[in-house]
Amino acid sequence: MRVIKVENYNEVSERAAAMIASQVILQPDCVLGLATGSTPIGTYKKLIQWYNEGKVDFSEVMSINLDEYIGLDGSSEQSYRYFMNHNLFEHININIAKTFVPDGMAKNGEEACSLYDERIKNAGGIDLQLLGIGNNGHIGFNEPSDCFLECTHIVELEESTIAANARFFRSEEEVPKAAITMGMGGIMRAKKVLLIANGAQKAAIIKKAMEGPVTPKIPASILQLHSDCTIIYSEE
Ligand code: PGA
Secondary structure (H helix, E strand, O other): OEEEEEOOHHHHHHHHHHHHHHHHHHOOOOEEEEOOOOOHHHHHHHHHHHHHOOOOOOOOOEEEEOEEEOOOOOOOOOOHHHHHHHHOHHHOOOOHHHEEOOOOOOOOHHHHHHHHHHHHHHOOOOOEEEEOOOOOOOEOOEOOOOOOOOOOEEEEOOHHHHHHHHHHOOOHHHOOOEEEEOOHHHHHOOOEEEEEEEOHHHHHHHHHHHHOOOOOOOHHHHHHHOOOEEEEEEOO
């Protein structure tokens, strides 16, 4: 595992974007695993900038996102589909039909989960998975639990996650209580993993996840077992 500590958020974003851009340049038809949240926004801005400068071409890329809220459809501004369209996809030349986000509106949740795993498998797995980390150590919405769950699943969000994400909603009551998330299998089978984080609170959970025991109580600790994982963070 490579742990790269940098000075500030801008450097986190620039280095992460450089890794993603390199992946796309070396393998134009790669499968990118993408993430939402505040942290990746700077990374996506850099990628948009480099696309506009003609440095990177996303026309053959497929993307598979980590998660989605249950009960929000893509037209809802708080949905992760909307986030991805708005913060990245609409600004680059990716084929929108090749961008996948779990379906938070599926009538049959279990079926939606197995279809998502099939989608990942049929794509040949993920080449580079971008991750943020929650204050509780979650990756995707794999919340602290008694076991690591391999497959895409529906999860009840922790109070701390609901509180942390309330900033994107008008009130905490509006935050969905459940989400559909890629499981640890999809993440751990990615050929490369890139986790980004910013701020003192995140530095503390990264230290726990990387230096403490591998335990589902700190979901990101499973990344200690990944053979090609890079963490880029700043304490700023
Ligand atoms: P954040 O979220 O980037 O908004 O801090 C990260 C996460 O919860 O995975």
